[in-house]
Amino acid sequence: MADASLPILHHYPSSPFSEKVRLAFGLKGLAWQSVDIPVMMPKPDLTPLTGGYRRTPVLQIGADIYCDTQLILRELDRRWPERPLVKPEHKGLAWMVSMWADRQFFQASVPVIFGAIGYNIPDAFKRDREQLMGRPFDVEQMKQAAPLLRDQWRSQAAWVEEQLAATGRDFLAGKEPGLVDLAAHMNFWFLRGAYRPAYDQLVAPFARAEAWAERVDAIGHGPVTQIEAAAAVDVARQSMPEARSGVDPREPQGLRAGDFVTVTADDYGRDPVYGKLVASDPYQISLQRSADDLGDVVVHFPRVGYTARRG
Ligand SMILES: N[C@@H](CCC(=O)N[C@@H](CS)C(=O)NCC(=O)O)C(=O)O
Incomplete structure (x- = not known):
């Protein structure tokens, strides 16, 4: 059984980008849950959550899915500000x-x-x-x-x-x-x-x-519980995405709440993710997606290193 209040990291042991996040849990002393994902495609339990993003790692908190370590680490500090990764x-x-x-x-x-x-x-x-x-x-x-x-x-x-x-x-x-x-x-x-x-x-x-x-x-990885991918999917199904504060009125391209938007990495692993824009600021962009067997999830990306296009 998974705990919906704890972060879930979808990753594999040899992934260097994941090591950053595992150490972040250790540094913050934060309990977390671990889902092992395949080192290559297909990733049948992961990509339905992300809407197509395949890179490693991905952080899940309830029905919120955070792609890219840049945003994952930022989100850990936002939700768990004690022992910040970034000092003021x-x-x-x-x-x-x-x-x-x-x-x-x-x-x-x-x-x-x-x-x-x-x-x-x-x-x-x-x-x-x-x-x-x-x-x-x-x-x-x-x-x-x-x-x-x-x-x-x-x-x-x-x-x-x-x-x-x-x-x-x-x-x-x-x-x-x-x-x-x-x-x-x-x-x-x-x-x-x-x-x-x-x-x-x-x-x-x-x-x-x-x-x-x-x-x-020596920082280590903090207290971790291994869970099955199916348990993480259940958490997403049973949770509501966090309510967000809205779309930035100064979006440079004039993107607006409710627009359908495609977000793509600008370097590699450019699988596009499509969804309804529900929140944005200069640091992140959030797309709502629905799937019959999953309900609503919100997938979040950083802005630097990702392009966002209407349609
Ligand atoms: N900018 C991304 C890069 C992530 C990345 O390159 N991860 C590698 C593994 S460490 C990857 O996705 N490899 C292909 C895969 O796992 O499918 C981030 O910070 O999360």
Whole structure:
């Protein structure tokens, strides 16, 4: 039996973006429920909830579905403001830094890893990632690019080292861990777990960064209960979406409440999600969707990194 008052994370253990959220639960000391999802399509229990969004992870709270870690982490702080991931003096700044870790830094991690381990990966996984990325999963090309991307990876790890050295603090934004640590750490965690020789080579000169990554690991994942996907679907069916405060009257494209809107990621995994606009602000956009066997759900996306189009 699932508890409808607790957050449900749809994820899989090897997902680096999910690791950010698991650590966020640990940092906040928040009890959560875990649903294991497949590492590739199809995801028959997930996509009916999201309306087509397939990326990992997805957060569910009752009949509200939050896509993308940018919004998932923001929502955790909004609903559970104790032990905030973002300190009041870093609002804005922390999200800017986090976007660097999600995009620039992550895009160096991927070829460094798959250029080394790609030959051992099952064909089905490669085909799935080709569909996700909209381009060939070319291991040879990643292998060629890996040395150049190792340069890039090292240089970004050097920023972490430099920041820790400059302040002498345990964490990137001060004495306590927060969003910026979780975001940057995802790349250390991913490389270390997926291809340790490159991690050892690239992180060895950065003793502070290495110790910092271990401190972030030590935050842990907080109290978690494993539940079945079917139990999460039941929670969505039996819950009402949270009442939202309305659509921003200053929507730049003039979107209005009740418009039918399609939201799509602007990088990869561009599966469109279609629904009725029920809430928006500069940080998020929320679409209501109905399905016969699910009732109403509201699917929420961040604005940065997603396009929203009428129709
Ligand atoms: N911007 C997204 C990126 C998420 C992402 O790239 N997740 C990877 C796994 S860590 C993914 O979706 N891989 C394909 C899949 O799981 O189907 C976020 O912050 O949540």
